[in-house]
Amino acid sequence: MAKKTAYQRVQAARDSHKISTDELIRGLTTDFFELHGDRSDGDDQAVIGGIGLLKDVPITVVGIRKGADTEENIKRHFGSPEPEGYRKALRLMQQAEKFHRPILALVNTPGAWPDVDAEYHGIGSAIAKCLQVGMQLKVPYISIIVGEGGSGGAIALACGDKVFMFEDSIYSVLSPEGYASIMWKDSSKVQQAAEALNLTPEWLQENGIIDQIIHEYHSGENLGPLRDFLANQFNELANLPIGELLRQREQRYRNF
Amino acid sequence: MLQSRFKMPSRDELKKRMDKIPDNLMKECPICHTTFFSMRMGKQRTCPNCGFGFRITARRRAKITFDTFDEMDADVTVPDQYDDKKYRGKIAKAKKVTGIKESVLTGIGSLDHQKVVAGIMDPFFIMGSLGSATGEKIVRLFEKATTEKLPVVMFTASGGARMQEGIKSLMQMAKVSQAVEAHSKAGLFYLVVLCDPTTGGVTASFAMQGDIILAESHALVGFAGRRVIEQTIMKQPPKNFQRAETVLDHGFIDAIVPRTNLKQTISQLLRLHQREASHG
Numbered sequence: 287m288a289k290k291t292a293y294q295r296v297q298a299a300r301d302s303h304k305i306s307t308d309e310l311i312r313g314l315t316t317d318f319f320e321l322h323g324d325r326s327d328g329d330d331q332a333v334i335g336g337i338g339l340l341k342d343v344p345i346t347v348v349g350i351r352k353g354a355d356t357e358e359n360i361k362r363h364f365g366s367p368e369p370e371g372y373r374k375a376l377r378l379m380q381q382a383e384k385f386h387r388p389i390l391a392l393v394n395t396p397g398a399w400p401d402v403d404a405e406y407h408g409i410g411s412a413i414a415k416c417l418q419v420g421m422q423l424k425v426p427y428i429s430i431i432v433g434e435g436g437s438g439g440a441i442a443l444a445c446g447d448k449v450f451m452f453e454d455s456i457y458s459v460l461s462p463e464g465y466a467s468i469m470w471k472d473s474s475k476v477q478q479a480a481e482a483l484n485l486t487p488e489w490l491q492e493n494g495i496i497d498q499i500i501h502e503y504h505s506g507e508n509l510g511p512l513r514d515f516l517a518n519q520f521n522e523l524a525n526l527p528i529g530e531l532l533r534q535r536e537q538r539y540r541n542f
Numbered sequence: 543m544l545q546s547r548f549k550m551p552s553r554d555e556l557k558k559r560m561d562k563i564p565d566n567l568m569k570e571c572p573i574c575h576t577t578f579f580s581m582r583m584g585k586q587r588t589c590p591n592c593g594f595g596f597r598i599t600a601r602r603r604a605k606i607t608f609d610t611f612d613e614m615d616a617d618v619t620v621p622d623q624y625d626d627k628k629y630r631g632k633i634a635k636a637k638k639v640t641g642i643k644e645s646v647l648t649g650i651g652s653l654d655h656q657k658v659v660a661g662i663m664d665p666f667f668i669m670g671s672l673g674s675a676t677g678e679k680i681v682r683l684f685e686k687a688t689t690e691k692l693p694v695v696m697f698t699a700s701g702g703a704r705m706q707e708g709i710k711s712l713m714q715m716a717k718v719s720q721a722v723e724a725h726s727k728a729g730l731f732y733l734v735v736l737c738d739p740t741t742g743g744v745t746a747s748f749a750m751q752g753d754i755i756l757a758e759s760h761a762l763v764g765f766a767g768r769r770v771i772e773q774t775i776m777k778q779p780p781k782n783f784q785r786a787e788t789v790l791d792h793g794f795i796d797a798i799v800p801r802t803n804l805k806q807t808i809s810q811l812l813r814l815h816q817r818e819a820s821h822g
Binding site: 418 | 627674677681703705707708709710711712713714715716717718720722723724726727742743746748749750751764765766767770771774775779780783784786792793794809
């Protein structure tokens with residue numbers, strides 16, 4: 287297969303036929319029980335969370351998800367969480383820590399939802415809390431960038447022990463459109479921006495930002511190998527004494 | 543008919559007179575639109591009418607806030623790997639304007655005989671953006687404070703992530719958060735002062751992680767840029783939706799303190815957090 291250009295990768299990451307966060311959760315876990323709400327303001331549909339078994343081990347899953355159709359996409363703001371979504375994720379991650387459950391975070395977001403209410407409800411503060419608490423959770427914490435990993439809204443749920451990316455995914459400080467508009471005041475230079483941003487999994491792995499690239503799973507495909515892979519990764523992390531786990535996590539980010 | 547006795551000066555004469563008027567003699571406040579003589583801003587650079595704190599360099603802020611200030615990590619600067627010519631030009635200019643080598647000035651300050659580790663972001667250094675060396679300086683600041691069991695006061699002023707450094711800039715949010723949390727877990731006090739403007743990745747990390755969060759009057763505080771929000775909601779956002787006063791109303795800031803009272807307030811809060819005082 288010919289190598290995709292950076293911009294083709296952007297398009298592939300945004301493809302509407304891409305495997306959804308919900309399907310990944312259903313395929314990877316059994317007995318999944320969805321949990322709702324941030325216990326404060328509401329229940330953001332862009333973030334799904336709950337508990338399920340990953341090869342018989344209970345884990346907490348939080349995920350940012352796009353919609354399957356227009357109606358769902360409007361409800362989920364095309365995969366852009368509101369502050370309530372980050373607070374829901376945070377609540378469930380802290381709950382995971384209490385019950386010693388590993389955490390799997392699935393990320394597919396162009397970024398946090400930029401509107402007036404999100405500002406009023408403290409979107410900055412919500413992301414900041416996810417980072418501050420996430421970095422110190424005393425349980426194994428793995429993130430997968432499934433499609434788009436856009437900006438602060440993505441790193442909020444990608445600050446754990448391991449960060450993986452699907453083959454057709456991107457991770458960047460800003461969307462290529464936003465970058466082109468800020469750097470060159472010309473949002474049509476998207477392709478150039480995609481190149482400049484170094485947002486491909488290959489570049490990010492070479493430069494130590496992510497740990498590994500995961501083969502692209504399509505909708506309907508057997509997720510068994512990914513399930514095995516994740517179970518192994520969680521096992522390895524769970525075998526570390528907590529102090530060592532936290533030390534390694536700290537070191538992972540201290541080097542950036 | 544009444545003849546005007548006013549005699550129009552010649553063109554040359556007018557130009558001569560204009561040249562005598564110093565530049566920047568008058569200033570207009572962007573918040574209350576009062577026009578006043580610049581000298582009335584005083585050393586603190588505030589609007590004499592509404593108290594808005596104009597953007598100032600980190601060096602000036604260190605001078606007006608602390609009794610003494612010993613700079614740390616003065617030579618930490620943008621890594622050489624970023625060799626884009628345009629970016630390099632911006633860095634050189636920023637260094638010249640601000641007199642510092644990255645967008646944050648860090649050091650140990652004293653205030654009414656109280657020692658504090660301080661970070662001051664400089665809005666004139668590429669908009670106070672969060673470069674990897676900025677993150678490095680802030681992490682070292684927190685590490686120093688944790689080791690020496692000292693409180694931290696951080697003045698934020700930033701346009702957010704440093705686009706030129708891409709994903710490395712984004713990673714600083716996690717890196718700094720980690721250091722903040724380690725300092726917090728050691729039971730130490732972290733005070734944030736949000737200055738104009740505090741936005742983007744800085745708002746979404748260490749600016750919102752303080753034990754106490756203060757803001758200067760009318761400072762712009764928000765996450766997403768106004769233009770991005772405008773494009774999303776397809777209409778103009780309310781005029782003051784990202785001003786400190788609005789953010790206070792929504793519960794994300796402890797207090798708004800005019801710059802002229804800031805020194806006294808910081809001193810008071812440091813005193814209230816002295817461990818010796820609480821244990822007797």
